Amino acid sequence: MxxxxxxxxxxxxxxxxxxxxxxxxxxxxxxxxxxxxxxxxxxxxxxxxxNLPAGTASLERNFSSLGNILTKKRNRLGVEKASKLCRVNQTLHKTGEEKVPTSRKRKWFDSINSDENM
Known part of the structure; x- marks a missing residue:
């Protein structure tokens, strides 16, 4: 056109x-x-x-999240419930990332080093 x-x-x-x-x-x-x-x-x-995503990263994150939710022991979940769990999982990860920047997250060995210095 x-x-x-x-x-x-x-x-x-x-x-x-x-x-x-x-x-x-x-x-x-x-x-x-x-x-x-x-x-x-x-x-x-x-x-x-x-409205389509420009890349495949978001799609890969969705499949990864779904793979963690649908396991051998948890294989009877319906499509609707699995979709809702995926959405909850992604929302939790988004809010967690927004609260604490990656560079400021404490590593587990940071607490060990601070205990030794005392």
Missing amino acids: DLHNSDASVFSETMLLESSMRSIPPQKWWRAANQNKLPKGFTEFAVSLF
Whole structure:
């Protein structure tokens, strides 16, 4: 779809300016389009593309978390309960990381060294 040669009723002239395209988030830009002039579901599809993760790291973290939850002894969990446990696990890890920066975490041997110096 060539946006510059498209019908002016789909996108206003200000939306096609480069400054607008740089300053407005893509989701808002697509939602500002005239929905009646685009194919049905096209805007939702375009917006969903911008919500996809850029890399596979988050997907790998999800599978790792799920692997720790679904074990040989804990194999009867349903999909819904496993998903909820995954979400709880990730939320706990996120809040833990935000509270204490990695560089400031005490190592177990730090307490041993401080005890010896006394």
